[in-house]
Each structure stands twice: as structure tokens, then as C-alpha cells.
Amino acid sequence: MNEIRIDTEHINKYVSVDDLHQIAREILAAKKTLLEGNGKGNDFLGWVNLPEELDPSIVSSIKKDVARLAPKTKLFVVIGIGGSYLGARAVIEALQSEFAAVMPSAHPYVVYAGHTLSEDYYHQLLSLLDGNDYAVAVISKSGTTTEPAVAFRIVKAHLEAKYGREEAAQRIIAITDARRGALHDIAVQEHYPMYVIPDNVGGRFSVLTPVGLLPIAMAGYDIDALLRGARDMRQLCISCDDINENPALLYAAVRNILYRRGRKVEMLVNFLPNLKYVSEWWKQLYGESEGKEGKGILPHSLSFTTDLHSMGQYVQQGERLMFETFISVDKPSSSVAIPADEQNLDGINYLLGKSLNEINHNAELGTMIAHRGGGVPVLKIQVPRVDEYVLGQLIYFFEFACGVSGYTLGVNPFDQPGVEAYKKNMFILLGKPGYEGQQLV
Ligand code: PA5
Numbered sequence: 001m002n003e004i005r006i007d008t009e010h011i012n013k014y015v016s017v018d019d020l021h022q023i024a025r026e027i028l029a030a031k032k033t034l035l036e037g038n039g040k041g042n043d044f045l046g047w048v049n050l051p052e053e054l055d056p057s058i059v060s061s062i063k064k065d066v067a068r069l070a071p072k073t074k075l076f077v078v079i080g081i082g083g084s085y086l087g088a089r090a091v092i093e094a095l096q097s098e099f100a101a102v103m104p105s106a107h108p109y110v111v112y113a114g115h116t117l118s119e120d121y122y123h124q125l126l127s128l129l130d131g132n133d134y135a136v137a138v139i140s141k142s143g144t145t146t147e148p149a150v151a152f153r154i155v156k157a158h159l160e161a162k163y164g165r166e167e168a169a170q171r172i173i174a175i176t177d178a179r180r181g182a183l184h185d186i187a188v189q190e191h192y193p194m195y196v197i198p199d200n201v202g203g204r205f206s207v208l209t210p211v212g213l214l215p216i217a218m219a220g221y222d223i224d225a226l227l228r229g230a231r232d233m234r235q236l237c238i239s240c241d242d243i244n245e246n247p248a249l250l251y252a253a254v255r256n257i258l259y260r261r262g263r264k265v266e267m268l269v270n271f272l273p274n275l276k277y278v279s280e281w282w283k284q285l286y287g288e289s290e291g292k293e294g295k296g297i298l299p300h301s302l303s304f305t306t307d308l309h310s311m312g313q314y315v316q317q318g319e320r321l322m323f324e325t326f327i328s329v330d331k332p333s334s335s336v337a338i339p340a341d342e343q344n345l346d347g348i349n350y351l352l353g354k355s356l357n358e359i360n361h362n363a364e365l366g367t368m369i370a371h372r373g374g375g376v377p378v379l380k381i382q383v384p385r386v387d388e389y390v391l392g393q394l395i396y397f398f399e400f401a402c403g404v405s406g407y408t409l410g411v412n413p414f415d416q417p418g419v420e421a422y423k424k425n426m427f428i429l430l431g432k433p434g435y436e437g438q439q440l441v
Helices: 017-036 046-053 056-072 086-095 119-130 146-163 165-170 182-190 210-218 223-239 247-260 273-290 312-317 356-373 388-409 417-430
Strands: 005-007 075-079 109-113 134-140 172-176 194-196 265-270 298-303 322-329 378-383
Touching: 005 247, 017 247, 017 388, 046 223, 046 388, 056 194, 056 210, 056 223, 075 119, 075 146, 075 210, 086 109, 086 210, 086 273, 086 388, 109 119, 109 146, 119 146, 134 146, 134 210, 146 165, 146 182, 165 172, 172 182, 172 210, 182 194, 194 210, 210 223, 223 247, 223 388, 247 322, 247 378, 247 388, 265 273, 273 298, 273 322, 273 388, 312 356, 322 356, 356 378, 378 388
Parallel strands: 075 109, 075 134, 134 172, 172 194, 265 298, 265 322, 322 378
Antiparallel strands: 005 378
16 A cells, blocks of 8 residues: 655645646656666666565575574664665664653664764764673675774674674674675675675665665564565555556656746655665765765755754755755654643633644645745645655655656766775875875865
8 A cells, every 4th residue: 555645735836736747758768778687787677676575595594593683682783874774774773762762662672883984973973882782794795895894893893802703793684696795705704694785776775685684674674564564665656647546757857847838956855864774875875876966965964843943044045956855754653741830921822722733734844835925835745654664655756756756867876986096095195005196185
């Protein structure tokens, strides 16, 4: 069942039925290219059928690893960068308490490493690991990325000093390429349990492989429901050619129409702070997939109402270069009453009898109308709740829309050649063997 609805009420002024009709042919052609696998980057299309084709033995094996490690693990360190950690973090942080770090839990608490080179960060992490039992997932498709390699060397040394080499090897799980890369070689030599990232699935499309599934399951969440949601959304995305009924096609169509009209920035907006990392994952997905050849919408994100008090002014009255995409969630998972106060010194008794969710939704609607009035097209992605099933749908929806949108834009959505430039400069500056005498780019 489709849980994702696209509401175009607040973009009608900018995108007409006729506009949608006109771009439909291009969108359907991009979808065809994606499904027939004859476009740019077609060796990285494994994610399209992943929810359907993922080997069930991988899910069973993940559950066994969770059952083996969780009882002796307070913290689970996920080492990875970019697509090798953002998807897991998006799902985990969407589902867990905002205060999970300081709350008792039956499941390991996931902490992250390998996504920064900050010395202070690792010092603080090692202090935390000193006093807590932990296990590690080290995730790198290439197996050669510097940030996770540095983090893994630091954490591995700590783990071995804490538990001894043999027990440490039981507490490390490597997720990497089937054959190549330094991480693959280390894992084979040290006999670490290993999962493979399929050759044809790029990092930012890998959340439904062990890259995302293992950390999500370790944090105590239902990966079967996540995959079920993705499977159901895939069915709709691939089978429906009506752009008004297929949310991924409609989203791809609207963003390309707006981009062609000079809306170069898309702001993904949420009204729930626990969706922050969904936005971070989405930014990478769209930024790395579309930002190339001098083209692409710049993905940006905002958390309202918080950011209405920092960025709200710009959105309302600044340069008109953006559109907004709101993720609107119907129901919260819990309720909190506003207490009555006879004195009403704060003047908010008019809110009594309304749920916080109702107040939040009115803030959302008020913001949409205000921003639309200020000249910002606002698209709404409506979901009923935040749970594993809905997140599975959302992930697949955004991935499929990204593939279609990237092809409509005319780029290869599945490569990231621009990421290499900083790496080359860093290697030259640090004197990596093989880079001697090379010019900074
Ligand atoms: O989407 C991508 O391919 C990238 O963001 C990678 O995930 C990121 O660069 C990390 O690469 P690796 O998994 O090879 O360490």
C-alpha cells in the first residue's frame, strides 16, 4: 500500500497541469531508460531491484550477528562516510528517542566514526569506548577511503587492547567489496565476519544492503518492515506510468520544471527534529547524483519551526532562487498535553485542548501559505507516521525519483567524479606515496 502522497496545492501557481503534461514524456523516457538499464551509469543499477532480490540469507545472517553481539554490546560503532553511514543514521535517528544517548535501552546505542578527521572527536570517542562494551561495523565499498581507514585503525587498536585480538575479531564486522580493497584484505586476513556490498550498488544507494541493514537491526529496528516498505514502493514506482499517481515521477517532474525556471535550490523541510538525518541522507543522494557538469539543484535542508527563527527571514523575503519540499508527518508516535494554567500569564491558554501535533501542523500550514505568498513554490510529501515501513517507502521513493530526475537533467546520476579532487590534494599535501611532485588541482 502506498503511504506517500504528493500534495501539489501550494505549487499550482508555479507548476500547472499543462507543465506536468508537457514534461511527462521526458519523465517517462527517463524512467524507461532507468528500468531498461541503457542509460549513463547503468552498471550501478542494482538498487532498483534490491528490495525484491536481496538474498533472505543476508537478512537472517544480520539477525544472527545482532543476536550474537547485542547482549554483550552497549555501543555499536559504525565506521563509514557518505553513503556508507548516512542511510543507517537517517533511519536510526528517525526512529530512536532524541535522548537515546542518555536513556536506558535494551539495544546497543549506535555511535559514528570515519565520517570526520577531527582529532578531538576521536579523543572523545576513545574515552567513551574505555568505559563501555562495544562492537564495530567498518563499512567502505572501495575499502580504501582515508577517513574510515584512519578511524578503523584507531578503533581497532583500542578494541584489541581492551578485549585481546581474538575477541576483538569477533566484535568487528566488515562490510565491503567482495574481492578488492584494503578493508577486504584486512577482513580476510583477520577472519572478520564479512558482508558484501554488491558491485552494482553505489554508496548512496546502498542503505537497503547490509550497509544500512546491519546498523539498523543492531539498534533494535525492524529491517523486515523496512524492506517490505521499500518493496511496496518499488512495485508502484516501476509499474505506474501516470505521473500524477506515481509519487516518484511526480516529484522528479516538479523539481525539473522548477529548476528550468531558475529555482536552483531545493530546501527539504521537516517539522520533526528526528528527521534531520533523513535530510542529510537526501542531500547526499541528490547532491552527489545531480551536481555535475555545471548542473543540478543545490539540495539544502531546514528543520522547522527551529529554523524559522534563523532562516525563515531569508526564505520569506530573500532572493527567490529556491523551492521547498516539506515532509509532512500526519501522526506523532506519542502525545504530550499542554497543562492548564488559570493565571495564563504566558497567554497561551487559547491552545488548551489542542494537541502539540495540531499546533505543529498549524505552524506547518501557516508556513506553507506564508512562503507560497512570499514567492516560494512549496511541494508537500505527506506520510502517515514515521516507522520502519514508511521509512522503507520513503527511501525507495527518493532513490527512484533521483534516478529519474538525474536522467531528465541529462547527467549520470550514479557516479561522483568530483569527489576525487579534494582527495588528490589531500594526498599530495600529506605526501602519500605515488603522489610525489604532483600539482594541486
Ligand atoms: O555515494 C557514494 O558512493 C559515496 O558517498 C561513498 O559512499 C563515500 O565516498 C564512501 O566511499 P566508500 O564506501 O568507498 O568508503
